[in-house]
Amino acid sequence: MTLLKMKFNQQRRVRLAQGLWLMSWLAVTGGAFIFCLGVYLKTELLRRDEVMENAEIHVVPNILMMVGLASMGTNWVASRVCQDSLDVSRFPRWKVPLLAWFAMAALLCCLLLTVVVLSYALQGSLEDSLKVGLRNGIRFYKDTDVPGRCFQKETIDRLQMEFRCCGNNNFKDWFEVQWVSSRYLDFTSQEVKDRIRSNVDGRYLLDGVPFSCCNPASPRPCLQNHLTDSRAHYNYEYQSEELNLYSRGCRQALTDYYMGLMNSTGPGVLSVIMIQMSVLLSMRYLQTAVEAAIASENPEGESEGYLLDKGVKETYQDVRAKVLGLLKFGQVDPSEDASGAAEGAKTADTEKAATPTPAS
């Protein structure tokens, strides 16, 4: 029993070919869109490369770019097939390539679905990567004279101002790091000496933050130093002050940004998957209908198109048997030898049985 059989007369076949041609060009545009999406996502990730520790998340835009290019090529081939489908002499040469085409189209759909799943699944990995990257950035903030790290300060400052965030989780991360370089510390001052002696590692820690943490929307000019001391500033209450600095952490800000980017592309990717699936199904119908028409005596008459020749389970078993047969191609089959020997013994027996009879 064939799966989802439909009758096609000549006119319906022509319409199917035309509709499929249009849809395949639409799918080419979809492929171009996916490619551009991949490029955009990749550039956005590369821009903040310095605060990311590993590049695992890059697999999402990489797959998008590959799938976009492959989809453009595949659907262009589909449009060529459509053009040839109504010409009896030219269609048969597509018989074998179409099998490869179906495999490719199915693979593309699967890859696109994988991308959608990955973009959610890799959120944890992105957060971890950002956590380590930002921690390093904050630690090396003061090292503007060390080659390889001299731009960390500028990167972190610009990041905090652009994403309106401060520190890794919040502004208190700056209290645990020496972010003022020793070149700018007056070691003869008592205050500096006290602070350096106040912790085990001999670092100059202070309850202050860099200027890039300042929130422009605060009604009062920015307070950067002595943040935990309510008496250090007039009319200042450490516990209740909310607007002075950015309250969000940069890790959260960046994760939200990238997740938002990938979520907003979700509907686009899903619609491209829909288009690709419909191209695949229509191509299958067209292939079977045209092949049936060519095989029958009247190429202009009615023919049947279907999705699968037998039911799903039988087709699966057929395909499995074929694939296993292909895999066993090079092996010697031991059961064949045994049956061959048994057969040989049987013929010897029958011969033996045959020969004594004339003697008796």
Next chain:
Amino acid sequence: MAVGKVTFTKAEREKLAEVLWLLNWISVVTGAILFGLGIFLKVEIQKWQEVMSEQGILYVPHMLITTGLAACGINYLGSKICLDCADTNKFLRWKLVMMPYIVCTFFFTACVLAGALLCYSIRGQLEESLYQGLRNAMRFYKDTDTPGRCYLKRTLDLLQIQFQCCGISGYRDWFQVQWISGRYLDMTDGAVVDRLRSNVEGKYLMDSVPFSCCSTISPRPCVQHRLSSASSDFSYDHQRQPLNLWRRGCGQALLDHYTGVMQSIGLTVLLIWLFELLVLTGVRYLQTAMENVLRLGDPESESDGWILEKSLAETACYNFDIIKNLGKCYQVDDDPNINVPSVAAELEVPSQQVQVQS
């Protein structure tokens, strides 16, 4: 002697009509571009409207917007007219409309040119408006509790961060305004009271700048306070530290930004004006050629097209006379056919009988 006379055969007229139809459609697109440029400029100006003291500069984008819309309408009508002009019968429909249409288009093209020139000449007014506006913004920086001024602090901070500038002409402008509100000053503190008494107006002036003046490319954490005393921070010599604060003034930065935007817009509008002029000339040639064909009576014959029928001076005099005589519509003139009863009626000389010589 006509100005710019060219002879057209029938085929050439039809070709001209087709080409003009296409050019008019392209002009509709350029009109839409003009409209878009006007909207873009309006949005750009409104972004930093709070630091401009007067809104007069907004008439430039408004002019561009109206001219763009007018361009779309006029050129759409022009394309319809040109399409019909290929055929003498259809041209008759538009015959009376053509001349007013061309006059309208001429004035409209002059408006486009005026718009382009405005973009270049607005710089002086913009400069004054910006400097005055920035001065006010700095004065009201601290007034975050006064309605109408509460967002000036945020605007000014964001401006300084985005344009990488500080103050109006330099960072020292901040030394002359009180930018810390009295709400955050401890009036019982001796140091604060000293500062307040140190100047005539009782303002709390200091040699410090807001955080938004800090430069991100500086290798050291930002030094904002006590900028004029050399012994303030260790190894900080304010004469020799170029990178700590933004050096450029915001007046200059904003002026450069807007001048750049308006110069590119002005250039585009000039190019659009040249294109419109070309289309106008083509339409004028087509109109005169078609009218001459009708005058000659034979639709297949050659005809002349020109820009002006007589020379420039004669046309000017002719038009000037028309305008002069427009005003005399209701005045009495010396037409002998009209019986005008006058005061001299009593002095009328009785008609003399003609003596018939018998």
